[in-house]
Amino acid sequence: MTEYDYRTLDDVIHSRVRLAIMSYLMTAREADFSALKKELKLTDGNLSTHLRKLEDHAYVSVTKGFAGRKPQTTVAITETGDTAFKTYVEGVAAMLGPQAT
Amino acid sequence: MTEYDYRTLDDVIHSRVRLAIMSYLMTAREADFSALKKELKLTDGNLSTHLRKLEDHAYVSVTKGFAGRKPQTTVAITETGDTAFKTYVEGVAAMLGPQAT
Numbered sequence: 001m002t003e004y005d006y007r008t009l010d011d012v013i014h015s016r017v018r019l020a021i022m023s024y025l026m027t028a029r030e031a032d033f034s035a036l037k038k039e040l041k042l043t044d045g046n047l048s049t050h051l052r053k054l055e056d057h058a059y060v061s062v063t064k065g066f067a068g069r070k071p072q073t074t075v076a077i078t079e080t081g082d083t084a085f086k087t088y089v090e091g092v093a094a095m096l097g098p099q100a101t
Numbered sequence: 102m103t104e105y106d107y108r109t110l111d112d113v114i115h116s117r118v119r120l121a122i123m124s125y126l127m128t129a130r131e132a133d134f135s136a137l138k139k140e141l142k143l144t145d146g147n148l149s150t151h152l153r154k155l156e157d158h159a160y161v162s163v164t165k166g167f168a169g170r171k172p173q174t175t176v177a178i179t180e181t182g183d184t185a186f187k188t189y190v191e192g193v194a195a196m197l198g199p200q201a202t
Contacts, residue, residue, distance in 0.1 A: 004121045004124060004125050004140055004141045004142075005121070005141065005142050006117035006118045006120065006121040006141070007117075007142075009117050009120075011117065014115075014117055016107035016108075016110050016112065016115055017107045019107065019110075019196065020105045020106070020107040020196060023105060023196050023197055023198060024105050026198075027198060039105055040105045040106065040107070041105075041106050041108075089197060092193065092197075095120065095121060095124050096124055096190060096193075097124060097127075097128060
């Protein structure tokens with residue numbers, strides 16, 4: 001079935017930056033803030049802003065700790081985020097329809 | 102290959118409304134303004150705004166004419182739009198990676 005109502009796509013995930021973050025975490029499951037920043041070619045501010053939005057929706061969890069004496073921030077995808085991402089992918093596939101295959 | 106740089110996704114197409122318009126036109130090739138509005142569940146203003154942006158990038162062409170005495174606006178995908186959409190779909194597939202299949 002093809003679905004052309006744009007509201008079927010979760011706006012929290014759809015933003016290009018957050019889509020990149022979520023796609024990365026779907027495979028990696030968790031990542032260090034610096035690694036994520038490097039991999040996605042984002043600035044600190046940009047990554048922080050989008051992580052906050054994802055955290056607000058409980059799609060990721062952000063944990064601050066230490067690696068030795070160095071502060072380290074770890075970002076992990078949550079069960080909620082995993083489910084939301086899968087629903088999003090289904091929505092995109094339904095919208096793109098035959099083009100996607 | 103998986104690509105996590107969000108800049109690979111064409112922002113002109115990525116907006117949820119424009120993605121819905123372009124997806125629809127990839128199959129329909131052209132559509133009457135009213136039909137498009139109804140199919141995508143959009144208001145006149147919302148559809149117009151996004152069509153203008155797509156038209157500015159030559160992804161769609163908008164033709165005003167008459168069906169009998171009734172004014173009719175026809176929207177068609179262009180060759181440029183077709184190519185841009187296909188590139189976008191490849192970019193999304195590369196970003197979603199194994200999740201998309």
